[in-house]
Amino acid sequence: METMTNSKKDHGVLYLGIDLGTSRTSVCASNGERATLSSFVGYAKDVVSRKSLGADILFGDDALAKRMSLNLYRPLSQGVIQEGADTSHGLGDKAGNLRAAADLIKEIIARAKPRKDELVYAVIGAPAEASIHNKEAILDAARGTVDSVMLCSEPFAVAYGLDMLDDVLVIDIGAGTVDLCRMHGTMPDESDQITLTCGGDFVDRAFEERLTATLEGARFSARMVKEAKERYASVADDMEPAMVTFPVNGKPTVFDVTEQLREACRLIIPPIVEGLGKLVASFDPEFQDRLKDRVLLAGGGSQIRGLDTAIEACMQDMLGRGKVQRIEEPMYGGANGALKIAHDMPAEYWEQLK
Amino acid sequence: MTAEFDRSTRFGTPLAFLQIGVDRLGYLHDLYGEESRQEILGAINDLLRRSTRSSDLLGYPEGDRILAAVPHIEGEHANFLAERLVSGARGLTFEADGRTLRITVSIGLIHTADGVESFDEMVVLARESMTTAAEKGGDRYLRAVKPVPETRGPSQPAAPNPSPSPTSGEPQFTDVLLAESLRQALSGEGSQAVLAKELLAKIMSEVEDRFQNSSGTGDSRHELLERRVAKLGDMLSRTEAQLRDVLGPKADQGISSVYHDVQGLNPEESNVEQKKELLSALFDANLRMKKIIEEDRSSSKS
Structure with a gap:
């Protein structure tokens, strides 16, 4: 990337929309490229592992698969760059997480295949509740690779991407957090946003607890639990049976975990609807019903089957009415919106932020 | 130079012949490149010209050596000249890769008074003396002596006038x-x-x-x-x-942006004014954040 920043940039501008998430990081670029990868960064532990891996750094699922040979980082646990130890995935020191975040951003930008002779302007969707230090760290990480960068809240990016800027409630379910945001034609401020910690990781933990309590003798890791959830996650009464294979005393054994998974997934509905209720209650009474009928469901967690109708049903019970619309591309909803913002932003604004 | 030797023989005028080599020039060349090598040889040439009557000097570089014929110089003065060149070379300094280099030279010297019969013989004896001086550690001159005929051995340079060195001198x-x-x-x-x-x-x-x-x-x-x-x-x-x-496969040059010529809001959109306000607000927020970060950093520095 050094050569990229040093070369003459007279070809034009590449706009990037980046969704920097706890679980996945995605990019959509104005050259038509798009890419997504798990937000894991692994550094070779020693010379031997470097030789066997053939690389100093691995990203995403590659890093997770070879984690025994790596110092593994998940730099954006709970949506922000972690400053303490990440006990669930080994190393997690502050400097290491910052470096991993920088390398992750550099990698996702590289996957958008920028030309060496064009300027790169990026909008990064950051968690609504990220602190100023966290935003500073994200900006620092990005500035090494792009020419100009802006941050925006993830729910705002989703709404902007769908051109739904008036009287909309956005539910962005990430791995670390669930961001609720009220859009009413202006930039959402703090009173328009609520961040909950019942994201995908919360569901994983709840699912694992239930499995531990009910599957006697079965051995499984957090990763196996997550894989089962991603394959079968549903809140529907008539969900597809979730049959998983876990070893018992070394022997692969098939378990029906449908009920445990449904229970875990349903846990996130009440807090979400409760949060929506708060945002609705503090809105202009004249437009509250319109707000309830314009709820956008986005983020990786929106892929839980039946979640939209389950939230609608819960809204009916708690708020009297509700209409939830799931966005078409949960993986790229935030990145698409960020790209649209990047493209629409006047050129002089980009110049001033260089 | 051959003509000068013939003239010296015909008229009986003295002539000294020197072969000057820079010690470890090959290493210096490998380490610091051809430019440094040329610079060093040029400096030796200048030193040679400064140390002699320029009208009398005939010298030219040959490979890594400089050959010089100095006419009208007595044998003892030729020794002084060689000694001046050796000590003068010690004082030369060069800059390469941020380092200061110092050099030494080895000189093979022969004089018509030493009984040489041809220019070719003079060249051979001077070269052998220079090689011997270099093998003895360099930073010295050796005056060649024509071998005594009875020995019938290969011409051996003698060392009657080695440059003073720490290893030679009075018995301890x-x-x-x-x-x-x-x-x-x-x-x-x-x-x-x-x-x-x-x-x-x-x-x-x-x-x-x-x-x-x-x-x-x-x-x-x-x-x-x-x-x-x-x-x-x-x-x-x-x-x-x-x-x-x-030779390698062409590197991926990246993909051109499809928005190469189109940027900014579409003025025909229905909510373009609203979007302008939103984008302006987003920009202001980012600009504010940038200023806060910069102020924070400057205050923490001070």
Whole structure:
């Protein structure tokens, strides 16, 4: 990337929309490229592992698969760059997480295949509740690779991407957090946003607890639990049976975990609807019903089957009415919106932020 | 130069011939490149011209050596000239790769008074003297002596006028004592035990000196080789990179943005004013954040 920043940039501008998430990081670029990868960064532990891996750094699922040979980082646990130890995935020191975040951003930008002779302007969707230090760290990480960068809240990016800027409630379910945001034609401020910690990781933990309590003798890791959830996650009464294979005393054994998974997934509905209720209650009474009928469901967690109708049903019970619309591309909803913002932003604004 | 030698022979005028080589020039070339080599040879040439009457000097470079014929110079003055060149070279400094380099030279000298019969013979004897001077550690001159015919051996340069060096000079005090002890022992006046003791001390002293000298040379040679390897490694990396650029598969140049010529809001959109306000608000928020971060950093620095 050094050569990229040093070369003459007279070809034009590449706009990037980046969704920097706890679980996945995605990019959509104005050259038509798009890419997504798990937000894991692994550094070779020693010379031997470097030789066997053939690389100093691995990203995403590659890093997770070879984690025994790596110092593994998940730099954006709970949506922000972690400053303490990440006990669930080994190393997690502050400097290491910052470096991993920088390398992750550099990698996702590289996957958008920028030309060496064009300027790169990026909008990064950051968690609504990220602190100023966290935003500073994200900006620092990005500035090494792009020419100009802006941050925006993830729910705002989703709404902007769908051109739904008036009287909309956005539910962005990430791995670390669930961001609720009220859009009413202006930039959402703090009173328009609520961040909950019942994201995908919360569901994983709840699912694992239930499995531990009910599957006697079965051995499984957090990763196996997550894989089962991603394959079968549903809140529907008539969900597809979730049959998983876990070893018992070394022997692969098939378990029906449908009920445990449904229970875990349903846990996130009440807090979400409760949060929506708060945002609705503090809105202009004249437009509250319109707000309830314009709820956008986005983020990786929106892929839980039946979640939209389950939230609608819960809204009916708690708020009297509700209409939830799931966005078409949960993986790229935030990145698409960020790209649209990047493209629409006047050129002089980009110049001033260089 | 041949004509000058013939003229000298015909008219009986004296002529000195010098071959000047820069010590370890090959290493310096490998370490610092051709430019440094040329600079060093140029500086020696200048030194030669400054040290002689320029109208009399005939000199030209040949490979890594400089050949010089100095007419109308007596044998003793030729020695002084060679000595001036050796000490003058010691004072030269060069800059390369951020380092200050110092050099020394080895000079083979021959004079018509030494009995040479042809210019070719003069050249051969001067070259052999220069080589011998370099093999003795350099930083000196050797005046060649035409071999005595009876020996029939290959012409051997003698060293009647080596440049003063730390290893040559008057016999050391221990040598005098040792010689006196030896004389007394042989004449039966002294004790053989005393002689053996003094001999042993002398041998030990010589061994220590040699060990120290050899280890010092080894260290510097080792360091030189390491630097040379590092330099060659860098050159190899650069060459490999150039080869990759030239021969390797074309690197991915990236994909052009489809928005190359189209940027900004579409004015025909229905909510364009609202979007302008939103984007402006987003920009303001980012600008504010940038200022806060910069102020925070400047205050933490101060």
